[in-house]
Structures are given as C-alpha cells and as structure tokens.
Amino acid sequence: MNSKNTTERTTMPLGTAVIVGVGPGIGLAIARTFAEAGHPVAMLARDRARLDAYAVQLALTGQDVRGYVADAADPAGLRAALHRAVTELGAPDVLVYNAGVRREDSPLGGDDQDWADVTAVNVLGARVAADTVLPELRDGRGSLLFTGGGYGLSPSKEHASLSVGKAALRAYVRVLHDHLAGTGVHATTVTITRDIGGGEARFDPAVLARAYLELHHQPEAEWQHELMRY
Template sequence: MTEGTALIVGVGPGLGLALARAFAAEGHQVALFGRDIERLTALSAEVTTPDGTARAYQVDVADADALQAALRSAAHDLGAPSVLVYNAAQLVQDTPTGLDAEQLARTFAVNVTGAVVAARTVLPLLDGGRGTLLFTGGSLAVRPSPLYTSLSLGKAALRAYVQALHEEQQGSEVQVTTVTIDGQIGGGDPRLAPEVVAGAFVDVHRRPRGEWEAELRY
C-alpha cells in the first residue's frame, strides 16, 4: 500500500531531487517534471518508490496546456495524487529599471502562472479530495532584491496566491502551504542542505489538520 502519488514540478539535482527522494521514502509514488528529459530520466533512476523508480515527464511549465496534460498523465499512470510540490522557478538577474515587459512575462509564466495552473489542475485529481499543495517560496517575497527583480516579484505574487488559496480551501481536506526558504540551498549551511529542506516539506505534509498554515518560514 502506498501513500498516493507525489507530483514534483521543477526537478533538478538539488532540492527537486531531494524532494522526490523524501516523498518516495514516505511511501509515495513519485512523478518528476522538468524541461530536460535526459537529465530528468537520469534523476528519476535515483529515486526508489514502492513500485520501482520515479517516472519522468518532460514539460515546459510556462506552457499551460502542456503542464495540465503532463500532470493528468502522471495521475493516470501512477494513481491519484496526494501531494503537489511546485518547485519551478526562473532565476534571471535583472533590475527594476532594466526589466522589460516581455522578460517579466516570461519569468512570471514560470514563477507564478505555472503554479496557478498546477494547483487548479491537481485539486480535482486529489485522492479522495484530500491532499497537500506545497510551493517553494523564498525570502525575496518579503525582502526583494534590486538584482533579481523579476524573481522577487514572482515570489511575492506566489506567496499572495498561496495565502489566498489557503483561505479558499478552509473547511476542505486540502492543505495549502508555501515553504518560504530564507537562504541559499546547498550554500554551506547544514540547515539548508537539500535533503534537510526537503524534510521540512514532508513535515508540513504530515501536519494534522488543526496545524495547517498558509506559510512555513524556513
């Protein structure tokens, strides 16, 4: 018996892989989503799930139709999801005066719109209408940087969206939380090692209903 399927959107060799491993260790089937299918397939082979290894799904999260289709395919292939982690982000160095509209639209599509599409797609797919939607936030949401303007705007908008979705889902069996990470993952601080941060996401998923909150400041 498994704990349902965990959908990890935005998987690389750092936090994304650690999240996949952490939820697999909890007994979940795991689906990994990303743009580079060769790298994604190699990473999926490093994740041991109850039924073997994780499944890789190639998708550009900025393409709403493709993202919806990939998430639905994973639910069909692996079973109804119980967890969604939206970990995708586009990191671009840009300044308030140097940021143009097209660039902002491109980054916003990954940093925010993809999260909205993922949440709306997964909510009706959740196993028995119960589950957890988790979003990787960052301190730029509350302390914006003039060197990473579009990411600061994206993380602030993502934080606002998750808080609104959390309120909307009050009374349901769906937990909605952003994990706001204050620091550089893998930057040398042992508290910010990818596997340690991934453990915090798992801990949120395990919370009893009375302890659900819109945000974990980590």
C-alpha cells in the first residue's frame, strides 16, 4: 500500500507555473525553464502577439503553455487573467512575479498619475498576484517568487520610481515571507544586482531562471526571504 501511494505521488502531474511579466529576457527564460521541468505554464503580459509567439516556441517543450493578456497596473484585470489561467491550466505550484517598469526619472517633478501607474506595476501588482494565487495553490503549498533588483538596495536618483518600487517590493516580500512561515508556502525575492544578459555568464537569463526553479524545489529548512545574485 505504501509503495503504491509513493508511486502515485511521484507520477502525479506537476502544477501550473504562473509567470507574470513575460518579455524576451528573463521572463521568457523562466517560462521555458519551468516548462522544460514539466510544468504547464501560464504567461501573463500586455502584448498578445508576443505571448502567442512565445507559446509557439515553448510548445516544443511538450507542455501546455498559454498566454494571457493582462496589465499588472490594473488590479481587476490582473485578477481576472490569473483566475482564467488557473481555471484553464489547473492549480498552480508556483507564482513568479516578474513585472516591473524601468525608466529614467527624477524623485521630483513628472506626472502624478504616471508615478501611480508605475508604482501599481512595481508594487501593487505583486500583492494582487500573491493574494490571488495563494488560495489556489495545489494542496495549499508552493512558491511565490518575485524579481527584485539592485536599486532596492542602492537607490539611483536617475531611476527614482524603480528604486522606490524595488525597495517596497523587497519589504513586501519580507513581511509576506514572515506571514506565511509554517504554512508550506515559500515567499522570496530574487534580487538581481547587475544587468540581465549584460555579458556575465551568471547573469544570463537562462542561468538566472534556473535559480527560480531551484528555489521552488528548495527544502523548507533552507527557505529564506531573499536570494541575492551579485
């Protein structure tokens, strides 16, 4: 009986990997990495044509990979897209929140609504995604992973909104990690301190994407609120 149950568990299909913020760099690499590991993948982004092209590429992995149009700055739209993805692809094992707005701006001046929209993507969208996916996790266990950045540690006056957003995201994930302690859900930030794909092998998108998969499989005794990539 025990042997049979063990076999059933090990052959059970993997849950969905939900990736919010899939572009041509690390977002696509993360989607590919989880698909190649055997997960159905839901890719969320604003560009339908780009999502369709990615889905065609990743179909070669043999997994069900689908794109869902969503704007992380729109909480209601993001929730709706996440619910649709879970309904169509099945209960998730992992959420990766990779959405963010990088632009040059100043801590003063500019348009108020523009700052509000950027903050909605960099911070609020992360909370909305976590709040939506958490109750849907298969067996109530899984991983909530968030892409941080070096400006969250060392702010830049030339990238003010991104610096504020990454610092706030880092704080949010820290309190989320503490809040979920003992529940079987792993919340952590992957803080990437260099330019992705900037020529250093350890910052190649495919290499960084492996770190997300490894975090998802990390033993619970080793869980921490942040993984640094210097």
